[in-house]
Amino acid sequence: MPKLPPGCELIETMRVMPDGDIPLWPAHYQRLECSATALGFPFDRTALTEVKTKIVIEAERTPQRCRLTLNGDGQLAFTMMPLSSTPEPVRIRICESPIVRSPEMRFLDAFKVSIRDHYDRAFAERGTADDVLLLNEAEEVTECTIYNIYIENKAGIFTPPVQCGLLPGIERTRLIEAGWATEQTLSISDVTSASQLYVSNAVRGCLRASLT
Known part of the structure; x- marks a missing residue:
């Protein structure tokens, strides 16, 4: 380790x-x-x-x-x-460049820890958005800084797999186990072409989202 x-x-x-x-x-x-x-x-x-x-x-x-x-x-x-209310849709901005992580830091992606520098830097650049959607080195969608992300298209509702480098959120796990969402590697085009976006975390639950 x-x-x-x-x-x-x-x-x-x-x-x-x-x-x-x-x-x-x-x-x-x-x-x-x-x-x-x-x-x-x-x-x-x-x-x-x-x-x-x-x-x-x-x-x-x-x-x-x-x-x-x-x-x-x-x-x-x-x-x-x-806990204040959260207006819907949650406004999401796609990060301008992929998040590059050292092997040591990548190891921590699967754990919710206080070392959050890359989240904090991305969140600080959100502008008028509520959160920022992150990408890994392969430009695959991972998560937002506060929420897990989901897309809906004709085939169903999908969320990136943990292997892409993201925190397996508590609400995300619940939604997958309930059959509401399925893991699938996602690209930026999958997000921009989706008929609906959603985000979730254990505090706010599952919310509708949109790109800004």
């Missing part, structure tokens, strides 16, 4: 309902545990259960966005903030 950058943390970003329910908690729990095992982070199930209890206690009267982190010492922490 490549050496992790200093300060690297695992992240789970979740939607917390007013009654304290976390709709996709089992999937978040499983991904965090699997990621911790893969990266060699200590993982304490009892401590995570205690943190979840604290999250439920802090639930407000409106939906919240919760950011849960696990560092290399096994320490858990979380922050919560009110």
Whole structure:
């Protein structure tokens, strides 16, 4: 396993309902545990259960966005903030150049970690758009900086496979397992010619999107 950058943390970003329910908690729990095992982070199930209890206690009267982190010492922490509504369609801008990643950084693509420099740089160039659609070195579509991406055409609804270099989002996994979307390598032309675009993440769910 490549050496992790200093300060690297695992992240789970979740939607917390007013009654304290976390709709996709089992999937978040499983991904965090699997990621911790893969990266060699200590993982304490009892401590995570205690943190979840604290999250439920802090639930407000409106939906919240919760950011849960696990560092290399096994320490858990979380922050919560009110969740604002998201207008549809989500406006997407295609990045101007492919994202070039070193082998060490490419290894981390499959994990939700705090090392997000390439996401932050792309997001900063979004202009009037809400998010930016990223491409890999082969100019294949991967994901947006906040969302996973889907296209709809006459053959169905498709989303890029993990092998293209993207985070397998919690909501993305749910939609694939439900049969709503299928993995398929996508090009820019697939996106621009699609009859409909969608984006998703665990906090916002699945939303209609459009290019800008």
